[in-house]
Amino acid sequence: xxxxxxxxxxxxxxxxxxxxxxxxxxxxxxxxxxxxxxxxxxxxxxxxxxxxxxxxxxxxxxxxxxxxxxxxxxxxxxxxxxxxxxxxxxxxxxxxxxxxxxxxxxxxxxxxxxxxxxxxxxxxxxxxxxxxxxxxxxxxxxxxxxxxxxxxxxxxxxxxxxxxxxxxxxxxxxxxxxxxxxxxxxxxxxxxxxxxxxxxxxxxxxxxxxxxxxxxxxxxxxxxxxxxxxxxxxxxxxxxxxxxxxxxxxxxxxxxxxxxxxxxxxxxxxxxxxxxxxxxxxxxxxxxxxxxxxxxxxxxxxxxxxxxxxxxxxxxxxxxxxxxxxxxxxxxxxxxxxxxxxxxxxxxxxxxxxxxxxxxxxxxxxxxxxxxxxxxxxxxxxxxxxxxxxxxxxxxxxxxxxxxxxxxxxxxxxxxxxxxxxxxxxxxxxxxxxxxxxxxxxxxxxxxxxxxxxxxxxxxxxxxxxxxxxxxxxxxxxxxxxxxxxxxxxxxxxxxxxxxxxxxxxxxxxxxxx
Numbered sequence: 001x002x003x004x005x006x007x008x009x010x011x012x013x014x015x016x017x018x019x020x021x022x023x024x025x026x027x028x029x030x031x032x033x034x035x036x037x038x039x040x041x042x043x044x045x046x047x048x049x050x051x052x053x054x055x056x057x058x059x060x061x062x063x064x065x066x067x068x069x070x071x072x073x074x075x076x077x078x079x080x081x082x083x084x085x086x087x088x089x090x091x092x093x094x095x096x097x098x099x100x101x102x103x104x105x106x107x108x109x110x111x112x113x114x115x116x117x118x119x120x121x122x123x124x125x126x127x128x129x130x131x132x133x134x135x136x137x138x139x140x141x142x143x144x145x146x147x148x149x150x151x152x153x154x155x156x157x158x159x160x161x162x163x164x165x166x167x168x169x170x171x172x173x174x175x176x177x178x179x180x181x182x183x184x185x186x187x188x189x190x191x192x193x194x195x196x197x198x199x200x201x202x203x204x205x206x207x208x209x210x211x212x213x214x215x216x217x218x219x220x221x222x223x224x225x226x227x228x229x230x231x232x233x234x235x236x237x238x239x240x241x242x243x244x245x246x247x248x249x250x251x252x253x254x255x256x257x258x259x260x261x262x263x264x265x266x267x268x269x270x271x272x273x274x275x276x277x278x279x280x281x282x283x284x285x286x287x288x289x290x291x292x293x294x295x296x297x298x299x300x301x302x303x304x305x306x307x308x309x310x311x312x313x314x315x316x317x318x319x320x321x322x323x324x325x326x327x328x329x330x331x332x333x334x335x336x337x338x339x340x341x342x343x344x345x346x347x348x349x350x351x352x353x354x355x356x357x358x359x360x361x362x363x364x365x366x367x368x369x370x371x372x373x374x375x376x377x378x379x380x381x382x383x384x385x386x387x388x389x390x391x392x393x394x395x396x397x398x399x400x401x402x403x404x405x406x407x408x409x410x411x412x413x414x415x416x417x418x419x420x421x422x423x424x425x426x427x428x429x430x431x432x433x434x435x436x437x438x439x440x441x442x443x444x445x446x447x448x449x450x451x452x453x454x455x456x457x458x459x460x461x462x463x464x465x466x467x468x469x470x471x472x473x474x475x476x477x478x479x480x481x482x483x484x485x486x487x488x489x490x491x492x493x494x495x496x497x498x499x500x501x502x503x504x505x506x507x508x509x510x511x512x513x514x
Contacts, residue, residue: 019094020083020093020094021093021095021096023095023097027225027226028224031071031224032095036103036126037221039240040239042065043071045106045124046071046125047071047122052070055070068235068236069235073120074114074120077118080121083108083121085111091108092105093106094106105128106123108121109124135189135203136189143244146184146219153182155181156175156183157246157250159241160185160206161223162197162202164206164213165318166279167270170270171250173213173214182217183216184246185206185217185218186223187206189203190222201321201324201325208320212315219244248263249263249264249265250267272312273285277312303328306327306328306331330509332406332434333407333428334502334507336350336411336436337396337424337425337435338411338438339414340414340442341414342414342451342467342468342469343447343451344440345442345491349438351369352491352495353495354367357408362509364407365407366409368410368411373391373395378390388414392420396424396427397427400431403432403433404431414468416468418475422479436501436502437479438482439477439483439484440485444469455467482501484498
């Protein structure tokens with residue numbers, strides 16, 4: 001790692017070494033990579049409060065530069081307190097990737113309030129090291145490198161955030177032919193796509209379809225994804241496409257917007273013509289000869305059941321890559337996550353489920369019981385909201401790693417907060433594993449009646465604080481795959497209910513289930 005000059009100050013390596021380090025969220029890491037590659041030009045760093053106010057009021061930065069949306073970085077307040085923007089030697093923040101490897105240094109010029117526990121930091125970023133590591137690194141080229149290789153004339157851009165099946169390939173070929181354009185395919189990496197496909201698998205799927213495309217250039221790059229903010233993502237993606245030399249962008253969704261000096265094309269809806277095997281406009285095919293493209297749910301159902309995607313819809317090479325990336329459910333890792341009040345029966349059900357699955361011998365089973373995890377994985381944590389959140393995230397991460405390697409993790413913490421449960425689900429999704437949330441909805445009154453440890457009685461008497469259901473909330477799941485009230489169920493009936501759900505949904509062999 002070399003020294004870095006800031007405002008005439010030569011920062012030696014030891015300053016960078018002693019600077020605080022922070023790993024941004026995945027969307028912020030994507031923004032960081034695009035800043036470092038100049039894909040966000042003219043931006044050179046994260047925006048400060050003046051630019052953010054100007055953006056909200058005028059749609060432009062404070063200096064009048066047109067820019068679509070905020071590009072910001074938030075850090076914990078205790079970390080922001082370690083920075084001193086008035087001291088060039090103490091305003092450097094090292095930014096690391098998810099593995100903790102330093103990738104950039106931020107010259108902090110402003111710290112401003114953000115959320116309750118975070119602060120925004122603004123300033124220019126500079127790359128550290130050789131650009132990092134990761135799969136398909138050779139395909140991660142900067143806009144300047146790509147523009148040098150593109151032919152003159154029109155450039156048709158496609159953001160391939162999903163595998164390219166025959167209908168999408170037909171749309172691309174039609175647009176490229178109509179425009180007489182060279183094709184530039186931008187493949188998002190660094191985080192799973194909308195359908196949960198790992199980025200490396202997505203790149204392999206796109207490469208598998210290359211012989212079905214017109215003359216093309218394929219680039220892998222991070223593209224930020226903000227949950228529930230499709231408009232913001234579309235505006236940034238349009239801007240990035242323009243930076244890479246795209247003149248016409250084939251829309252991948254209804255939220256794609258024009259901007260950045262390029263035209264956005266809305267593809268025509270195509271269908272398969274059974275008369276000659278061609279893909280044509282929907283209105284040009286009589287209904288009796290027409291096959292509509294498979295929906296995402298239909299594609300996933302084929303993969304989950306282990307059936308081959310039909311060749312009329314998906315090129316065989318792409319189908320093979322998808323089958324490798326998303327094996328049948330019975331061969332895929334799985335996280336079964338029980339949540340409920342203390343005394344609801346979730347630990348008893350989880351133990352019974354783990355025992356039943358071990359008897360089948362189908363896969364390795366790991367039981368992550370809340371009390372055991374507290375003694376080992378989360379030793380030292382208390383029962384504050386922050387510590388409970390950390391405990392669940394740790395359980396979720398370990399469970400996802402078990403699922404990544406094809407095992408089944410059975411978890412049974414109380415997990416009272418929705419955000420922490422969502423994080424556990426995302427860990428599993430990002431690892432390519434299934435996730436089944438089981439809400440053990442036994443009412444509080446019944447849980448108190450079963451209170452063998454006397455915890456509820458102590459909480460009612462004020463002897464202990466932070467008891468879920470008494471003086472700490474339990475946020476009822478809104479996304480549980482299965483809800484079970486054990487008030488009138490025997491232990492065996494409750495476990496059988498879960499087994500039948502897993503069997504009927506393809507996660508286990510349903511035949512041994514009573």
